[in-house]
Amino acid sequence: MKTFTIGFTQKGANKFFTIIKENNVSRIIDVRVNNVSQLAGFAKRDDLKFFLSELCNADYIHLEELAPTKDILSDYKKKIITWEDYEDKFLNLIAKRNIERSVDKSMLDNGCLLCSEHKPHFCHRRLVVEYLNKHWNTDIEVAHLI
Numbered sequence: 724m725k726t727f728t729i730g731f732t733q734k735g736a737n738k739f740f741t742i743i744k745e746n747n748v749s750r751i752i753d754v755r756v757n758n759v760s761q762l763a764g765f766a767k768r769d770d771l772k773f774f775l776s777e778l779c780n781a782d783y784i785h786l787e788e789l790a791p792t793k794d795i796l797s798d799y800k801k802k803i804i805t806w807e808d809y810e811d812k813f814l815n816l817i818a819k820r821n822i823e824r825s826v827d828k829s830m831l832d833n834g835c836l837l838c839s840e841h842k843p844h845f846c847h848r849r850l851v852v853e854y855l856n857k858h859w860n861t862d863i864e865v866a867h868l869i
Contacts, residue, residue: 727835731766750782754789823858
């Protein structure tokens with residue numbers, strides 16, 4: 724199973740949709756807390772859904788259970804907690820949510836987790852894929868698109 728991840732920041736619409744199209748992504752799985760912010764530009768939920776369908780023949784799904792809580796994210800952005808604390812809190816959150824039971828494996832097959840962070844190193848989308856890979860005992864081949 725191949726799964727992708729991508730962040731929309733530091734990319735214009737042309738680059739973003741070209742990357743999605745070139746990698747034959749079947750669906751975007753939006754794992755953001757807030758997917759309707761004006762700051763998201765072309766990546767606002769309704770616009771993104773339209774562009775993916777029209778430009779890439781790809782679906783759009785928003786899975787809130789794969790997003791951090793607003794409090795955890797806010798504490799990290801305000802530097803109240805470190806990345807290590809954020810990671811620990813987020814992994815505990817998704818374990819409590821039992822995402823390995825609620826997420827359909829087929830969604831991730833040729834799907835792409837979307838968040839705002841440019842690179843996956845300090846982003847929860849990487850943590851989600853690593854968590855599911857471990858708990859599903861599956862060999863998910865992950866490509867982080869930049």
